[in-house]
Every structure is written in structure tokens, then in C-alpha cells.
Amino acid sequence: MSGTWEMVVGLEVHCELLTATKLFCGCPNAFGAEPNTNICPVCLGLPGSLPVLNEQAVELAMRIGTALHCEVRPSGFHRKNYFYPDMPKDFQISQYDAPINVGGWLELPDGSRVGVTRAHLEEDTGKTTHVGEGGRIHSAAHSLVDYNRSGVPLVEIVSEPDMRSSAQARAYAAELRAVLVATGASDGRMEEGSMRVDANVSVRPEAGAPFGTRCEIKNLNSLRSVARAIDYEAARQIALLEAGGKVDQETRHWDEQAGRTITLRSKEEAYDYRYFPEPDLVPLAPSDEWRQRVAGSLPALPAERRARLLGLLGEDATAAQSDQVLAVVDQGLDELVADAAERGAPVPLALARVANDVATDTDAGRRLDAGSLAALLAMESKGLLSVAQVREVLVDLLAAGGGDPEAIARDKGFEALSDDSLADVVRQVVEANPDEWARYCGGEDKLTGFFTGQVMKATGGKANGRAVAEELGRLRG
Numbered sequence: 001m002s003g004t005w006e007m008v009v010g011l012e013v014h015c016e017l018l019t020a021t022k023l024f025c026g027c028p029n030a031f032g033a034e035p036n037t038n039i040c041p042v043c044l045g046l047p048g049s050l051p052v053l054n055e056q057a058v059e060l061a062m063r064i065g066t067a068l069h070c071e072v073r074p075s076g077f078h079r080k081n082y083f084y085p086d087m088p089k090d091f092q093i094s095q096y097d098a099p100i101n102v103g104g105w106l107e108l109p110d111g112s113r114v115g116v117t118r119a120h121l122e123e124d125t126g127k128t129t130h131v132g133e134g135g136r137i138h139s140a141a142h143s144l145v146d147y148n149r150s151g152v153p154l155v156e157i158v159s160e161p162d163m164r165s166s167a168q169a170r171a172y173a174a175e176l177r178a179v180l181v182a183t184g185a186s187d188g189r190m191e192e193g194s195m196r197v198d199a200n201v202s203v204r205p206e207a208g209a210p211f212g213t214r215c216e217i218k219n220l221n222s223l224r225s226v227a228r229a230i231d232y233e234a235a236r237q238i239a240l241l242e243a244g245g246k247v248d249q250e251t252r253h254w255d256e257q258a259g260r261t262i263t264l265r266s267k268e269e270a271y272d273y274r275y276f277p278e279p280d281l282v283p284l285a286p287s288d289e290w291r292q293r294v295a296g297s298l299p300a301l302p303a304e305r306r307a308r309l310l311g312l313l314g315e316d317a318t319a320a321q322s323d324q325v326l327a328v329v330d331q332g333l334d335e336l337v338a339d340a341a342e343r344g345a346p347v348p349l350a351l352a353r354v355a356n357d358v359a360t361d362t363d364a365g366r367r368l369d370a371g372s373l374a375a376l377l378a379m380e381s382k383g384l385l386s387v388a389q390v391r392e393v394l395v396d397l398l399a400a401g402g403g404d405p406e407a408i409a410r411d412k413g414f415e416a417l418s419d420d421s422l423a424d425v426v427r428q429v430v431e432a433n434p435d436e437w438a439r440y441c442g443g444e445d446k447l448t449g450f451f452t453g454q455v456m457k458a459t460g461g462k463a464n465g466r467a468v469a470e471e472l473g474r475l476r477g
Helices: 055-067 166-183 223-242 288-297 302-313 319-330 334-342 347-356 358-367 370-381 387-400 405-411 419-432 434-441 445-459 465-476
Strands: 006-016 078-081 091-094 101-107 113-123 127-132 140-146 153-159 195-204 215-220 250-255 260-266 274-277
Touching (some): 006 223, 055 101, 055 113, 055 153, 055 166, 091 113, 166 302, 166 319, 195 223, 215 223, 215 260, 223 250, 223 260, 302 334, 319 334, 319 347, 347 370, 370 387, 445 465
Antiparallel strands (some): 006 153, 006 195, 127 140, 250 260
16 A cells, blocks of 8 residues: 555444254255255245244354344344346345344454454345356346345344454454354355455544445355455545545445455435334344354364463474464364374374465365374384375375374385485485585585485485484484
């Protein structure tokens, strides 16, 4: 961003809930069905049909609110009237002035907090497909509507305008998705639309100045798109203001291919909708016992799981290890690291192997027996297998979900070099590279990697990298 301009960002995240049926009827809540097959008179709003609230959806909404440190309150439902073709009854049942979750916050991995204004229940809309060039309504030859998604339960999580960069907004969306998945409330699959992000973006001349006019970017469906769209929109607004223009409040569409936002429609305000109390639903007032049961049933959340691994690493954890912790927790592989450590595996080694190798096949990693992994890492830490050999054995362990790493290594013909053999190979490599050896002895420690690579090549990958480094250090004196 140019000059002293500061961006101000708030996110509205819509997450579909992992219920078996829709919010107000018994139709399946399932992704990928043939269009307009999971529908009934209730979700189509036909005359005489009556909604019945899904108890599981309420409990999942309470789980989200509790995880986000919100106050879970008595709430009610309203009909949000507007004219769009994605709701056949021309209104959406939502929560207006009495949402179920109010006033929470989410802590990001860097320690910053983003306020959560509300997290309310509502039904999802249908899906409109514009057929024609560009896939937008203005250029469409005709439009198709699939009502399978109409009535699917979702929670809309509205943040405070607390974010000041696209990176922070992306981190918030990623952390929120991790929380939603951890609580079991949503699968967080942005590519399937079960989590969608709307970004409200404005800019101001400097920190502390009044907020500028915001624009809303609708339906961002990847973390990459969230960051790119926010950066583009902030830059667009700054350029407009610096040229003497003004920002019009509007809703904009993110064109991923073109890398820009475009006007979708003039921005609606609350008065552009018409809210009426939903006459067919009674107020929702969860009991104290229900709220306490929900709070007690929450699993360890991502922040707590990261803290656990960092605690195992100790105070000397590096920035790279902190990134590895973030990755394995995000992929749900932290329990594997912790279990392997409990079985005696060195924590830094277990973390590195899981983050760098196991994470390439997350599903297999979640099935991997921690005892087998710990046994393999013990062989590596003792110098019995090289890194390349460990990775080959690990492939077989992942495929089978476990096994005996010693037997697998033996079947593959992996044998560690004896100390004498390794010393001979290192000496030969040193003699073959006198210039590099002189620089290494002069203090260029980065050449350790060069010599290790040459030794690995000479031994067919059988040498242990740590043993090579120790032998190099011994020769250098």
C-alpha cells in the first residue's frame, strides 16, 4: 500500500453445518446430488408447509459460539425479505436483532485477536448458475437454479473490522476454518461452498482516522482468493481517492482469472431488506444445562493443540519449527507427533518427518500407527538408516497404516554403513574436493551440505547425514 494509507477489513464467513438434514425440514443435507432432488414443500416454501427447527443445527451453532468465546443467548428467527431467484419463497429465514451468539473473539497464531460481533443461524439459499460467456448474469443467455442447497443450515460469523492487512485476514479465515472443523460443526470445504467468505474492505489515510467507505467482495472460495481480492480492492480504492475520486459503497465480485474486483450491485443496507418475525417458529432459548453440556463437549481447539506441541519442543523452538507446528495442527496430524514423542521419538525429528513427509498424504497419516513411526524415527536418530532410506520405509508404513520398520528396511536391503566405512568414504570425498575443503576449514559451514550430498552419492544414500557431519567436524578438528 502506498503512503500512510491503512486498510480496514472485516469478514463475514458463512459455514454450512454438518447436519444430516436441512434446517427446517427432513431433506438430506448432502453435497453433489443431482440438481433439485433434495427438495420438499418446506424448503420450496409451498403454501401450507411449516418449518420445524433442526435441534442438531442449534447445538452445532452453540458449539461454534462457545469456541469463539461468544455469549450464547436466547434468540429468535425473522423472515428476511428480498427479491432474488435463489429462494423460491422470496424470503430467507434468518436471525436479525436477536442472534444466538454475540460478542466473542478469535485469537490468531501470531497472538493477535479479532473480535466476533455475532454468529447467527440461518438457512442457506439455492445456487444460481448463469449460462453464457463469463458466467455472470449480465452476459448470461439464461440462468438455472438448483434448490438442493436451499434450506441447508448455516452459521454466519461476522467479525469486527479489526484486520489491517490481507495476510491477517487470510490468517483469520484459516484459523476460523480450523476451529469449525475441530468442533465438528463444518467440514470447511471452501471448494464445495460449505465455507464462503465475504470481505468488507475500506481504506483510511492513516491509522486512527475515521473509517472510509467500505465495499463488500462476495463469495470468496479460497484462502488465496481472500488475500488477493483484499489487496486488489484496497489498492483500487487508494488509487481512486488519490486521483480525487470517491469510493461508492457497493457489492463487488472477485474475478479470480483476471485478478480484479468488478461491480456486482449497489450495496444494500439493512433498510434494503424487510425483516418480519417468523410466525411459524417459537423463540429459541437453550437451557443452562444444554449450554454447559455443549461447552463441556468441545475438543481441544487448534490454539491449545499448537501450544501442546510447542511445549514439547521447549523454549528453544525455532521459527521453522513453529511453522511446522502450524502445518501439522492444520492438517490434524498433531496427535501423531505427540503420540510418537510419548513413545520415545525425538520431538523435533517427529515434527519434521510428519510435517515434511507424512503431510503429503494426510489421510494415510491419520491412520498411521504412532508406535511404528516412533520405531522408525529411533532407527534414524541412531544413524541406522539415512534420511532417504527412512522416507522409503515411511512410504510402506503409510500404505499399510503401520508395520515393523526394521523388517521393511531389511527387506529393502538397507544397511547402515559401519563407522570405519563411513570414515573412509568421507576421507575420499574430502580428498576429491580440496578447494571446497579448504573453504570449509576456513569457516564456510554451509559446505556441510555439499560434502554430505557427495557422501550420499558415493554410498547410494546409505550414509547418515548427522554421522557425516560429525565425521567432517572430526576431520576439521
